[in-house]
Amino acid sequence: MINERVMATYLIETPYTLEHAAAVMAGEQSTGTFVSVPGETAELKETYGAQVVSITELEPVHQPTLPGAKRLDTEQSGVYRRGEVVLSFPYHNFGPSIPNLLATVAGNLYELQEFSGLRLIDLKLPEVFMEKYLGPQFGIEGTRRLTKVYERPLIGTIIKPSIGLSLEDLRVLVLSLAQSGIDFIKDDELNANPPYAPLEARVKVVMEEIERVADKTGKKVMYAFNITGDIDELRENHDTVVKAGGNCVMVGINSIGYAGVAYLRNYSQVPIHGHRNQWGAMTRCPLLGMDFRVYQKLCRLAGVDHLHTNGINSKFYESNASVIRSVEECLTPMFGDDTVLPVLSSGQWAGSAIESYKTMKTKDLIHLAGGGIMAHPSGIEAGVNSMKQGWEAAMNGFSLEDYAKTHSELAHAIEKFSHGK
Structure with missing residues (x-):
């Protein structure tokens, strides 16, 4: 050496x-x-x-x-x-x-x-x-295997409102989402283990509804529980999720550090969803901090399976060109087959699929839409279907407008979200 x-x-x-x-x-x-x-x-x-x-x-x-x-x-x-x-x-x-x-x-x-x-x-x-470092355990293929989604991006959402939902309100929302045909749900980064709704109680409520729907439909939604906490809490939080039948955990990478991610990776039995909150403080000044190219390499080495990259035309400062580069970097191997699944989020809706596919040239994504699904005028299921239809149009070379002529959920999404959302 x-x-x-x-x-x-x-x-x-x-x-x-x-x-x-x-x-x-x-x-x-x-x-x-x-x-x-x-x-x-x-x-x-x-x-x-x-x-x-x-x-x-x-x-x-x-x-x-x-x-x-x-x-x-x-x-x-x-x-x-x-x-x-x-x-x-x-x-x-x-x-x-x-x-x-x-x-x-x-x-x-x-x-x-x-x-x-x-x-x-x-x-x-x-x-x-x-x-020493194990890298992604599940990555793209492992996540697809667990969700049984292969021919398109995973369509997902974030629990909203981020803070304040009672356990029973959470139960109702998760049931609606699981019944909608969605592939992926995640906790908001603001909600991990608050005293008003402790993680153990939330895991119980969420998994009861996910398993209930899976028993009827055969489709088990992947739910990323936010287990972020002090290092000595990570294993207990992870085990709480796994014992309840959960299939994904989420951590705030910058909150627990790369060493915290690596510690979790050593015993994790499920994919690790990496959230990059606080990242802006490390990178927003163009002559300070580090590029995402470096950041994703360190996150990947530590062991995340999914990593947030922002999305096209998001509500944040980052340019589309920067988002596209970030996706490309997540999909570029470092040491063999060690790519991570990029996560598009922030201001996303069905129409975002067209430019995302055109510029990123990949279906290996998790595409998250909060309001783009939850605020669909015809309801949550229609919101999920509109996201799938947006990707069908994108991957098959149709314009959004032409595909919407025969797909009402997409048409309603265009009416709701295409003019300033």
Whole structure:
């Protein structure tokens, strides 16, 4: 393993030369500090030091993106250089550990005064990480096997209202959803184990209705129970779901951390639905944080089976191009067959299927619609059918309007949602 290395690519902005900034990055995150110290030998640096692999200069700017950068007196005033920098780190500096990997590739770099912008945009890991981290257990094929949905995306929804439903109101809603022919239901990320409706009680109510419908129809809905909590709660919460016959658990990845996901993956008997709430704080500034390309690799390595990507024309800030790239990245293998199932959500309805399929060119998705199903003018079942019809139109090359001529649920969805929803 002495020759194994991690390659990290950064977008940087600096008032210094790119060469100087890259050297500071490499030193700060391996063998160096702001001044030479005893023991910092040439041999030590050769074995444990990070290396600058490449520097690609980009167009400079004249205003700093982030505050706090300081410049050398010799530097030209008013110019902030941008570039892509690739650093190489010895694997033996941190070993097979996502937490310690992150301390290296995304640690104090963001705080260095040499930078007015710094973003981790790619990460290439050696396969030795797979000796510890298990990756997705179910992924795309396993999720399809459990839901028995193969020829189209899984159609799903989110329990709404997010907070405040009594157990009996939840029971009624889940029964209606399960009877509608829906494939997938998830808890909202805001609702995990609240005192007014504890997880154990919610699991009992939900699974009673799901099993009741499955006994009649043969179709068992996949329900992602939000088991997010402290690390010592994860196993008990998972076991509560599994003992009740549940077939999926959900966690807020950024709440429990990659190590929490990996801990859950070690014993999980059902797919892990990864929610990325808080992700915006890590990525919304284009010269800070990290790209989704990096994030999904770490989530995948830790062991999620499904991962949220936002959706086309959503209510959030993210561009459609960014969403499309995120889906592509989830479907691009890292180490063999380790892809994860992308989850489209936010402001989605039946009509979203047309552009989603045209741009993403895949049916390997979970397509979630909250209001797009719940607020359908003809009811929940019609809302679910309209989503399926939207995908039928998309995958068979029909326009939404033409397909709606012979599919009333889709027609009513267009009337309700196509003009500002």
